[in-house]
Amino acid sequence: MIVAGCDVGSLTAEAVILKDSQVLTSKIMGVRATAEKSAMCVMDLALAQAGLKYSDIDACYSTGYGRQAIPFSQKNISEISCHGMGAYWADNSIRTIVDIGGQDCKVISIDENGLVQEFIMNDKCAAGTGRCLEVLAKALDVELHELGPLSQKARKPISLTNKCSIFMELEVMQHVYKKRKARDIAAGINNAVAKRVASLSRSVPLKPNFAITGGVSKNVGVVSRMEKLLGVNFTPLTVDPQIIGALGAAIFAQKENGNHD
CATH class of the missing domain: 3.30.420.40 (ATPase, nucleotide binding domain)
Structure with missing residues (x-):
C-alpha cells in the first residue's frame, strides 16, 4: 500500500510517501505563492524521487495551514493530530x-x-x-x-x-x-x-x-x-523532525484506508 501526506505551512511545505508502512521518500521546500502551488510542487518532487505518479498513491491526506486547498488530498487533518501521530510513529515512547x-x-x-x-x-x-x-x-x-x-x-x-x-x-x-x-x-x-x-x-x-x-x-x-x-x-527522532506533520498525515491515511500497522 502506498500513501502520502502533505503539510503546507506558513514558511515551508513537506511531502512524505509511505510504502508498506516505511518512509519511501520525503521532501521539504519553501512555500510558493499559494498553498495549492506549494503542495503540487513539493509532491511532484517527492513522486519524482520515488519514481511514482499521482495515480500510484492509494490515499493522500493533508495538514497545515494550507490543508484545505490541496487538490489531490482526500482528507485534511489538524496539524496538532498529525504531529502527535507522526512523532509517535517515529518513536512510540x-x-x-x-x-x-x-x-x-x-x-x-x-x-x-x-x-x-x-x-x-x-x-x-x-x-x-x-x-x-x-x-x-x-x-x-x-x-x-x-x-x-x-x-x-x-x-x-x-x-x-x-x-x-x-x-x-x-x-x-x-x-x-x-x-x-x-x-x-x-x-x-x-x-x-x-x-x-x-x-x-x-x-x-x-x-x-x-x-x-x-x-x-x-x-x-x-x-x-x-x-x-x-x-x-x-x-x-528516526526521521527529519521537520517532516513530522506530513508523516502524521500519511499515517492517518494508512490507518483509515485498510492498513492498520
Whole structure:
C-alpha cells in the first residue's frame, strides 16, 4: 500500500510517501505563492524521487495551514493530530511534543496510541516561532541556519527584554549598532525564543519522553536552551523532525484506508 501526506505551512511545505508502512521518500521546500502551488510542487518532487505518479498513491491526506486547498488530498487533518501521530510513529515512547513552526508553536500531550490528549497553542504572537527567528536573523545580518551554531560560541549572551517580536527586532538592531558580538546576540535571540516556548510548555502536563518537531527543531541553540529551562532531554527522532506533520498525515491515511500497522 502506498500513501502520502502533505503539510503546507506558513514558511515551508513537506511531502512524505509511505510504502508498506516505511518512509519511501520525503521532501521539504519553501512555500510558493499559494498553498495549492506549494503542495503540487513539493509532491511532484517527492513522486519524482520515488519514481511514482499521482495515480500510484492509494490515499493522500493533508495538514497545515494550507490543508484545505490541496487538490489531490482526500482528507485534511489538524496539524496538532498529525504531529502527535507522526512523532509517535517515529518513536512510540514519545508522550510530549513541542512543535515550533513558522507561524505558531504548540505543545502536545499524546496517549499510548499517539492520539492527542491535551495541547496548547500560541498563534496570537510571532514571538516564539520560526518567523520570529527569521526576522531577528535578518536584523543580525546572518542566515537563519547560522543562528544555532553561532549562538553556541557565545561568551556573554545579550538579554532581550521585550516579548513582542517587533520590539525584539529593534533591540537586536540596537545591539548591532553598539557592536556587540554577533555570537552573543545570536545566543540572546535563541534564549528569548526558547524562554517563550518553555513558558507555554508548562501549561500542559509534561510527560516523558519528549520530542521537538518543526523547522526550529534544527536550531541547536533553541533546543539546548529549552532542555535546560524545562529540565528535559528531547529524544532524537528516526526521521527529519521537520517532516513530522506530513508523516502524521500519511499515517492517518494508512490507518483509515485498510492498513492498520
